[in-house]
Amino acid sequence: MKITADEVLHVAELARLKIDETDLERFAVQLGSILEYVASLERVDTSGVAPTAHAVLTRNAFRPDEEHRSIDRDRALENAPDSENGFFVVPKIIE
Numbered sequence: 001m002k003i004t005a006d007e008v009l010h011v012a013e014l015a016r017l018k019i020d021e022t023d024l025e026r027f028a029v030q031l032g033s034i035l036e037y038v039a040s041l042e043r044v045d046t047s048g049v050a051p052t053a054h055a056v057l058t059r060n061a062f063r064p065d066e067e068h069r070s071i072d073r074d075r076a077l078e079n080a081p082d083s084e085n086g087f088f089v090v091p092k093i094i095e
Helices: 005-014 021-042 075-079
Strands: none
Touching: 005 021
16 A cells, blocks of 8 residues: 555654654555555455454453452551651652
8 A cells, every 4th residue: 555755744743752763655655555564454354254352362360359458557657758647748749
């Protein structure tokens, strides 16, 4: 599929990319090759293939949720460099 330099510039603008004029023709050829490959995939017969979200079956590997008591506030603040009124004190970063 033939891609023009104007189309490359348009896509670059949409992606907010700055492309040097000397690279336009090379990118046009590369994008054209990519689109030709995608078009070749459309010709593959997939009539007997069920739609999938993953190529390999996956299962949730997380542990089940279990309720636990939370850490005591005083214990959580024991190693804090600075605390005040039961809260962590951190440096101000927004002025």
